[in-house]
Structures are given as C-alpha cells and as structure tokens.
Amino acid sequence: MPANPLAPRPPKATIDDVARAANVSVATVSRALRGLPNVAPSTRARVEEIARDLNYRADPAASRLAAGVSRSIGVAVPVLNSWYVSNVIAGVETACNSAGYDIVVIGLTTPELRRRLVYNTDSIHSRIDGLIMVDAGMSHDELALIVAHGLPTVMIGQHSPLCSSVGINDREVGALAAAHLYELGHERIGLITGLDPHPAEMTVPGQRQHGFDQVVFDLNKTMDPSWYQPSDFSVKGGYRAAQELMTRPNAPTAIFALSDEMAFGVLHWARDAGLAVPGDLSVIGVDDHDLAEVMGLTTIAQDVPEHGARAARLVLDHLALIDQTRHEVFHTIALIERSTTGPPTAG
Amino acid sequence: MPANPLAPRPPKATIDDVARAANVSVATVSRALRGLPNVAPSTRARVEEIARDLNYRADPAASRLAAGVSRSIGVAVPVLNSWYVSNVIAGVETACNSAGYDIVVIGLTTPELRRRLVYNTDSIHSRIDGLIMVDAGMSHDELALIVAHGLPTVMIGQHSPLCSSVGINDREVGALAAAHLYELGHERIGLITGLDPHPAEMTVPGQRQHGFDQVVFDLNKTMDPSWYQPSDFSVKGGYRAAQELMTRPNAPTAIFALSDEMAFGVLHWARDAGLAVPGDLSVIGVDDHDLAEVMGLTTIAQDVPEHGARAARLVLDHLALIDQTRHEVFHTIALIERSTTGPPTAG
DNA sequence: CTGAAAGCGCTAACAT
C-alpha cells in the first residue's frame, strides 16, 4: 500500500534495534523501558537514552498480543452529541490521559451497534482493557454477557450488582423537582421523561420518575396519566413534548424535564406559544448545562465531567491492581433556583 | 448479593480452532473470512458457519501485528465538551461505524498532549489507520511531522498543502457577518475571536477575521483596535469578552462572535447589563448551535456533523484504496437571520 | 483452490 507520497516514511525502530545498539538483549530493553525491577541503573539509563535517540516506542499491537493489554479503555455512549455525554467523555479523557490510556469511543446509536457490544460481534472487547458505559440501559442479562468478558466495567447512570457504577441519586432528583414544584403551589405537573428500555433495571428515567411519583403519593397529590410524556433528551424532543403536553385538555402549569436540553425545548415552545415563564408555565430541568444560567433555567445540578473522571479512575485503579472491589459511587446534586419556576398564576 | 453471571467466560476461539473444525488450514480460514478470492464457495460457506458457531472473531492486535492495520481511526480534538467538537465526532462516528472502524479520541487539551501527537511520544500513530484533526492549529512543521508517519490524515478547520482538509470558507463567514452588520447600519462592531496559535497558518479565527477585515476595508469603514477581543470559544469566554468590549469607551453597537457558544455568553452579559438585544446591542454568531433557534440568535449556519462524516469518508476511501488523492472540501454556509440583530438605535 | 511456514514486534518464563 503506497504511503502518503508527500512525506517519506520514517524508519520505524524495533526493540531489536535498541537491543543491538545498547548491547543488551531485547528482554532487558523491555524490562528497562517498562520500569521493571532487576535492571542495573546504568543499563537502564543507557537503554533509555538509546531508545530516545532511535525514537523507539513499543508497538502497541505487539505488546497487546504478547501481554494482553492495550492501554486503552472503551467508552460506550448512546449518542455522541449531547451535552451530557460529551461532558462525561471529557471527564474520562482527563483521567485517562494522565494515566497514559487512550480512549476508544463506542457509539451505541443503533440497536445493531448495541448488539455488537453485547455479543462482541467485532471483538471490541479485545482492543480495550476496561469499559465504561454511559446510560446504556442494559438489561441484567445483557450486562452479564458483557462483564463475562472479564473486563473491568463501570456503568454511569445505571447500577447493578454485576459491576461498579457511578451516578447520582436519581430518585432524589425526581423528589427534589416534585417537592420544589408542589411547594410553589403547582397541582398539575407535566413530566418529560426518557424511554426506559428495560424498566426493570431502573435506569435514569425510571429512577427519576420513581422519586417524583413518591412525592406525589406522599403529598397526596394525583397525576393525570397524560402528564407523563416520553421524549428523547434532545432540545427538539423537549419542544415536541411540551407541545403534546400543553395542547391537551387539563394541561399542566409546570413541567419537569429530565434534562436541561429538553427543558430548553420546552422554553422554546413556551415562547412560540406566547406563554409567560414562569407565569403561565414553570420549567425545571436537570444537569446545570452550560447554558442553563444563560437561560435562567431552574435545574438540579450535577458535576457531569466528574462522573466520567470517577468512572475512569475506578477502571484504572482496577487495572493498576490498586483496588479491584466493586463500588457504587453516588455524587451530590443540588437544586439551583433560577427564573423559570415560580408560583402558578391564579386561575 | 454475589454476582452470578449467566454466562461463563466465553472460551476465546482462535483461528486454529476454526481451521481444525473446518478441516482446512488457517490460511484458508483467514482468506475465507476476509472475503478474499481463491476460496471455493463451498469451503467459504463451511468456514463461515463454523466461525459463527465458534463465535470466532480475529483478534485485532494479532491482525494489526501481522497485516499492519488496526481498523480504527484517530480523532484529535482541542477540547471534548464543546458543541462543535462533539458534533464533529458524532459525524465521524456515523461514517466510521458503518465501515466497521473504531474511533479513538485523542485529546489535545494540553500542550503536552499536542506534543505527544506531533512527536508520536506514545506510539499513537501505530494504533490507528488514519487521523482526523479538528481545529488543531498545527504549524506547517508540526503537520509535516505528523503526515510523515504515513497515515492518511485530514484536517477539519484548517487547510494545508500537506494533507486533505474539510471545512467551510471561513473568510466568507467573516465577510457575511460584517456585511450583515454594516447593512443594518452599525459602525462600531466588536469581534470576539479565538486565539490563533500560528497566525501564518490561517486557521479558523484568522480566516474569519480576515474576511471580516476585508469587508471593513472594502466598505471604507474603520475598526478601533480595541474592538478585537480574543476569547476561547466557550460560553463563559463570550461573557467575559462582551464585558471587556462593552465597558470600554467607544463601545460597539454590535458584536460578531466567532461561535454561537461565545454569542450566547454575550447575550447573557447583555441581559445582566440590562442591554436590550438587538436594540442596544446586536449579536451574531457562527454554527447554528442546537440552541441558536431557542435563543433567537442570528448566526451563520454550517452542517457540523457532516464535516466530520466527510472527513471520515476521505480517510476511509483512502484506506479502501478508492481514492488516495488530496482533497480540499468546502461545505456551504448560510446566514440565518433571527432576532438578535437589527439596526442600532439612533444616537 | 489450498496448505506450509515464516514472520509481525513484543513479553514472559526459564535459564544463567
């Protein structure tokens, strides 16, 4: 295969070249360069210098083949261009690159791609040393299949006895939102949720709704079933959901959207519809998106990049044999009141 | 509750297992499974079936070592959580996964990480088959080093004779914005730019500013040097830049921000400062961010995911030997007038 | 059309 004609390919040094130049065996080179014990300091120094001179670096594929590790961790995400996901990835990246790990992004954007991950249809598991799954909504059985590959695995946004996980208390998220809205005097509250692929697994949307419903029950309130409106966590989805919700009889006076992006969509619809916020309609979201403050959105904040970083550290600590136990990490959340929620106007 | 996985660790089948079960040599298995010619249809069918039964998939590290390809492409990005970057990555992912390629994200978030890529300090180049760089702001020399590795390389947001590139006509972007604002009657226009690491390379900020300045010149207008305010393409950066710009004497009546996210920051500052938009201050951005419509932001739209997809296709076509020529792709842009720009109020 | 065999570059016992 012809290489780029514009540039000559630099001669790639192998471990053999280094060994020869340093007058030692390849084994010693390998040991020296990886910081293993049992190498004379002088030897190590010499090898290191020569390696530098020769511009040598171990071929990752060769090490992977021989040692079984690839120094890269996989991050499986349901979408790539959501604020939440990209901030998780940013957090993962921070933690990984300081440890010298690469990150390979595994898009789960189609059912087919999900299948590929679960059933390892394209040997993804053998190109990574660890796996982080973000809001993957895995069933117990799917997850069992995945962890059976033996990779240190941590989920973000879903918890399971089968692996470590990091997230927030999503029931509390729902409860906070409900309490806030009822306290303001709302009685008709719309809930824009996500689709829960495996309701039994209690993923993010399920948990948040559960926490919400608990407050409804505790406060002796009622929810018209039509106030539950599933959507897809996108701005446009929030817009459509608001439209659905608000153009039906018995429309809510407040909407709790399970993400800020959906909440932004609601705000957009409200403006298009000529509704005053929070006068005619109160809106609360979740995330504290970069633009939440700009939009004055009341929301429940979480430190998303930190979730990613924490998950990465869990995987890396496992790989470094520092800590191989299972963890279930919960980060804190906080209600941030801004200007999109207020009491309903009388009537 | 002890984990009790349904599935025991799947025994990893090797090409040898398949060969034995199919009663052929490993060479034939390899050929059959990769769709190479010179395999009897019946043999191929048998091998394929057995491979499926055995749940066999070639170990990527082994193939990489033997054949020199890893079926993954690298995407180097300056940040991970910007709207622009995550949408580029989303586009790349779309194109890559339909071709069966993995994507490894290379964060260029620190100078050290940039160095790693340029000088190949950790053999990243040998774990990928192609490289896409997003707004990397590479100097000619750095780029020369990178392409010298022989990987098909394409840049997004920067053009160079050394490799393929995809982007938009950034000078036209600047020109469109300037023309729009002057047409509305503004005479004092603030420009919130980015930092241009290598001015000589004419990267995105440089080009946009250049196009802008050309219009200034052509129209016989003048720019107070203090109206150029560098920033960092973030919402917060836009806020600070607006503050800088607007609290100085001879403040602008309109601001052109080089990205929508910075424009959002400007909008935020304007609201905090009690300025009416577009009455007291007009604002125009670039991108057509998901929230641009929500915010009513006038902007210059580009199809960001498509940039990523196009770049990926360039790399993939190169790898598939379909087209190895150098391309310089320009996508279309369009001014979208919304409600943040208007004539300056008299006075 | 198929098989045998030589590596790809590195790591990991097992010597020494």
Next chain:
DNA sequence: ATGTTAGCGCTTTCAG
C-alpha cells in the same frame, strides 16, 4: 542482572 527462547494469533508469500 541479563540472556534465551517460546510463543501471542494472525497474515502472507510461496509451493503445490
């Protein structure tokens, strides 16, 4: 402390 020697699992000549 260092060297020797097997592979890791696959691809790829080169024969047949």
